[in-house]
Amino acid sequence: MANNYKDNEFDVIIVGGGITGAGTARDCAMRGLKVLLIERHDIATGATGRNHGLLHSGARYAVTDKESATECIEENMILRRIARHCVDETEGFFITLPEDDLDYQKKFVESCLAAGISAEVIDPKDAIRMEPSVNPDLIGAVKVPDGSVDPFRLCAANMLDAKLHGAKILVYTEVTSFIKEGDTVRGVKVVDTKTGQEAEYYAPVTVNAAGIWGHGIAAMAGANIGMFPAKGALLIFAHRVNSIVINRCRKPANADILVPGDTVCVIGTTSTKVPFEECDNMHVTPDEVDLLLTEGAKLAPSLASTRILRAYAGVRPLVSADNDPSGRNISRGIVCLDHETRDGIKGFVSITGGKLMTYRLMAEQATDVVCRKLGIDRSCETAVIPLPGSEGGKTEEVSKKIWAAPTTAQKASAGRAGTRARGISFDNSVDAALVCECEEVSVGEVKSAIENLEVHNLVDLRRRTRVGMGTCQGELCACRAAGLLGKAHGCTERAEKDLRSFMNERWKGMYPIAWGNTLREADYTQWVYNQVLGFNVEE
Amino acid sequence: MKFDTVIIGGGLAGLTAGLRLQQKGKSVAIVSAGQNALHFSSGTFGVLNEGAEIPENHPYMKLNLEGYLAEVIPFFASAGVVLKGNPLKNSWRITPMGKRQEARFFMEDADPLEGKDTLIGKKALVVSFPGFLDFNTSFLAASLEKSGTAVRIELLALPEMDRLRENPSEMRSVNVARVMDRAWNKVVSEVKLLLKGEDVIVLPQVFGLKDSAIVSAIRESFDQKVLFVGTMPPSVPGMRTQMKLKQSFEAAGGTFLMGDEVLSAEISSERVVSVKTRNLGDHALEADAFILASGSYFSKGLSATTEEVFEPLFGLDVNFSEGRSSWYDADFYSAQPFNNFGVMTDEKFRALKEGKPVLNLYAAGSVLGGADALRLGCGAGVAILSGLAVADAIAPESK
């Protein structure tokens, strides 16, 4: 592209720092474009970080939506190659319970095979042997290539690679309006949400990748996308109950997927239409919690007596096609809109619909449109070039390559950062010390995240490193991490405010399930923060 | 085994009641399911925040508050625990975040500041050790600076700490304190070299795990005021206090069953006859009186399901509200209704079951309802004062 850019001129501006935006930024940057990505919060704050973390095989959609199913299995296989450190190849079961129709299994297997998804019928006894947590009453099981994927890690790796290819990333920056000339979008006006500083950026093409908030972004540009905000609530259990993904073999319904991810497992989801204004502040209700537990225990009965860590909810960015009140029957298909042909707005593209699994394909489609508009002919390479950190093998291989005798914290780092763990300092005992004991996150890993991964606050740090995601939900580590952040940013006052809000954010996911051990943990954490540390003192 | 009193719970309330009864010549057994909340102490005992009103159903309404407050310092002294502070008036402590928080009684390595403004205009040297993440000097310093104290931070790298630092997770207050048992005088001499005209020295509470003599010796080594400030748990002063209370209780002839748990109780004609424990099995513990000092949620003195908050051992009456949405506030720092729930008692602290008192079962400490320890700042006060009051209710005669 042209070489004489001003500082605020780009080839493409991408609005939205979720996985779609990050993927699009990576793809555009890899194709040689000068890229600006704008995100009003942190990366992966929307639906990207608020789902199961399921590496769909596509089997879930095989019966109802063959196109999505095929996309899923293709992307599934790609992610196993390019995002190895984000993916856990667990396999998945689709189980049939006595109250389900076993005839559906036949249709299911046929549809899977037709979509190119391997689907092997397993004897229920073998299924129990392979996955002891599964409901022992099952009457059928089918094995499919499901897995789990860490969406935070995936998003951060895409963002990092985009940066390595020259992209500029602006987080905590909100688009306030579009700069238009007639019916052409020329750029965006933004405000830095931390400082209030305003700025303008220009590019011939702007991509709206803002998920459910893309509805508002499009409206700002003068286009209308009929979006359907469908809230999905999920529960995180404190450890891995299952090592194989468990799904119900029936038409998709509430709480029918249990995914083992990193040190925990997640049951979800519900599906309720919510008003747009609620999308920024999701609360999980007692009814949703009860529903998730009751249905979840049908997949794995031990969930009824397993400690829960958190409840959370996200909003699916579905594009509505009909008046279905549940949102279940809307296609999960990708919607890539060139607003020039659709609405007569030039220089503006929206990429939405789809799902975490197909983010790369979405990015490819959006980038294709952008390139076409810019008159660039370069093919997409995101399906073949591994993400930063994913050049190695499994955790064991990676960590053994870096350290002769890896410690537990080093193994954990390699699990999270892949080959990039090489850059994490364990050189001295201070850097090797643990910040987060539940998840084995060291001082060195925290420092490395702050330096390389756009960490502005503790919540950002949590998304990059799992600090505070473990059993104690930040009780021990948040204070330590806040100290390190304060030092890195040179502002203790900000770090303290951040610590306050981080503990509140943790509490938000705890109080919907605050009975049993969660209430015990809350009792203890409240004592430490509000009594020992004195956080409830009015100043 | 037969005792005069069996106490369920070996925390501050149980130990207070047990020691008091043992001092009165009673034979007492304490069953303690593990260690207790003194391990997370702030180094101080709060009784009631200034200006806080005592609610109708608060345990203080059932005891002679001023009378018992006057007894606290001598009572702890009898167990070898030195407490400072004005029994009837709050002083201030500096929290690990540098906040000023009210408290009534202060352990030896905590310092009662008379006013919120005591340190204003002073120059302070905050000393810690490299890599000791549980004592956050930067927060402490920033808060002190903000309120008008000039602060300098120094990190002391002592070779004595090197071995401990090799372990990535065990650089905790208590382990640092074990090193300091041997290295404290080196800290003193090093700090003397670091001083640049400061009038206050701030040290973490990592000295004198077993014996507060080290704390006194450090204070005496300096002309400057030495201020000890708390760390993240475990709490060194809290552990020391727990140990002293337990030792005094045992020295007075008490039986302390550590790591055992009461599993069941036999109740007959509105009286508890005996309790059975996990370790002793069929060997029941009999007594004339029983004290339930089993703590709050953390210690499992109270438990909650999705539907109710209950007292798991005897099924006593608990003052919880219907519907779990009413148990919480969405703001972590606001008063949480669940902190107010607990066992209900009659005027003599006898626990209620289905509205009627169990005649020889007394409740003490944070298992009691009506006392939101965080909002009112009354956690330790309720434990100590109800412990004393219950002991006196069981054995009204003096020694």
Add this chain to the structure above:
Amino acid sequence: MKMQEYTLSAHNFEECMKCTVCTAYCPVVPANPHYPGPKQAGPDGERLRLKDPYFFDEMLKYCLNCKRCEVACPSGVNVADIIQSARIRYSKSKPKLRDRILASTDFMGTAARPFAPLVNAVTGLGITKSVLDATMAIDRHRTFPKYAGKSFEGWFKRNAAASQEQFKEKVAYFHGCYVNYNYPQLGKDLVALMNALGFGVELLDKEKCCGVAMIANGMYDGARKHAAHNEKVLGKAASSGRKILTTSTTCTFTMRDEYRELLDVDNSSYRDNLLIATKFIYEKVNSGEVKLVFRKDYKAKIAYHTPCHMEKLGWGVFSTGLLKMIPGAEFTILDSNCCGIAGTYGFKKENYAVSQEIGKPLFDQIARIAPEVVACDCETCKWQIEMSTGLPVKNPVSILAEALDLEATAKLNQHE
């Protein structure tokens, strides 16, 4: 059940509140920086191991399995069980020859006993100790427990078995390897004491080593075999209504709790019948079934050390309760601290320094109190404390047997 009425997890690891109390009571943490500590090795590590067994850390071998973390835990987490069961499930390290030898207490006993004087002389020699130190990594400072010339079982058959028939009420006795091969006197004391209290003693139908040393040294299959054998033998005794007495806390604890928790051996057939002798005696005295007559001339300054597994069993009150009854005893209960030996752990050269450092607070306190005798219900603590303080260590059963006027006691306890 109602949804979420309670939570279940292996060895209660999910009850952990991350309160750090266990770390403050672990005797290894202050002495050995390579040990991750009970919280990390236990409930924290368990979540990672469930994700991927690769997260197993061989440093877990430094856990003494003293269970002090479990005694201290306010949440009922069986921390040491989590650690030991992780070793069983994941450890890839094979026990060394040295470890196998140390662990095979009964085999060694059988092999060495006939040559006891020779073996004792040889293992006591400085040169042998140096050789063992250099070739086997058994620390040279250690005094090898001496092997007795005649086994306890042999003595019992020849000298005691017949006379037990006169007693109507009987108890069974699990003597363990130590009494059988190294210190038959304790067994003899128990027989004398029980007889004076009016109980006959019978031995089990071929007991085997409880297997504690095998568990500690990673020989799990062997330990399971022993456990299965002992379950049958003990179960048989229990089914005839016998109480099974022991004089070792560790054997008792292993057969009572470790079989069930770590080796998955169902021991409900005898679990409630197995108890330390002092508990049995205390309960009989307490209920008035048994009367004690103490010697008027018995005087001793006694300090009682609570072995770690006694602390875990929670039965120290029975031993100390009995010792407190001795009129001529000046009695102190020592602060509960680990002595550092932990069975075979302290014998290993690589652990010697750590072992002694762990025990130091205990040895210091003993030195301050300067008792004539240290009372203790565990044989390995006995070796460690004797070696480290130079004071004699006796089992409470032996002290009672000395302090009682056995003849006068026997007269009062002739059960019909």
